[in-house]
Amino acid sequence: MIDLTTLTPLINGLSVLLISAGAFFFLAGTVGLLRLPDLHSRLHALTKADNLGLGLVVLGVLPRVPDVLYGIKLLLLWIMVLVAGATGAHLIAKRALRGEGEPR
Template identity: 60%
Template sequence: MSTALDIFTVVSVAAGALFFLAGTVGLLRFPDVFTHIHALGKADNLGLGLVVLGLLPQVNGLLAGLKLVAIWLIVLLAGAAVSQMIARAARRAGPHA
């Protein structure tokens, strides 16, 4: 059982890391602010989500697991809000900013 959980952790965290890698590549390769936000959003939301999901079987106690999930939700909230604000500022500044 514990081996199965360990394998689940490794697979899930590795998948999360892959999203972070893809997000970083997107940040470097995509042409403008809006597509940069798109790339980072994937890394933050799905990447961190998968890392948290993978770590859940490894924590001891319900409270520690809930804390991990709470961290993910707060990062989601902050990421979504900041993305909107950056996008709005970029649109106001015009396409050449």
């Protein structure tokens, strides 16, 4: 179990701040996905706002991990999402630009 008593209020406050900011960027990503006019612009919103939001959430959750290993794991997770997000966005953008290989 996670020991709540060892957390100082300062860390709690920082955590609240980071997670709130992260949630805001997630919100911005979704709003962008719904409002932006074309596919490539939506990809902008997806890669940037979303990855930043996830990074902030990861940092905010970091004080609550039960073990150092989990902390490293979370940071690895974020790096992986960054790389995967950027690569995926590139692939989708490329496919949309070339528009080949699809029967319809």
